[in-house]
Amino acid sequence: MSELQCGCPGCHCEVDPERVFNHVGEAYCSQACAEQHPNGEPCPAADCHCEQSGKVGERDITNNQLDEALEETFPASDPISP
Template structure:
């Protein structure tokens, strides 16, 4: 079985899929950006095209 290299961002409202070697890790979960990993301070989104997460 091949190792998993791509995962959905752990942020519930985020649609991004992130490579595990490029992800921001926090509390054992993979996130696509610092904004998602830190709970979207000030309502900022991840900034990736087509994704509108911010909660």
């Protein structure tokens, strides 16, 4: 069985298949990594500091915020165009 690498930029953790966090088709080692550390939450691995990665810090918006914004732009009550 091949090991899964966490999808968080800068994270070097392997994803535990019994405790995987999925987001947009990628596997992550923790909820904090899946959300790209929106409030600087640390990686659960003591020797990993991916929350300090420049790649994560470059984002102005979290994945959850993107998901919420997308949902708000497509309300189910929109009328059908003629």
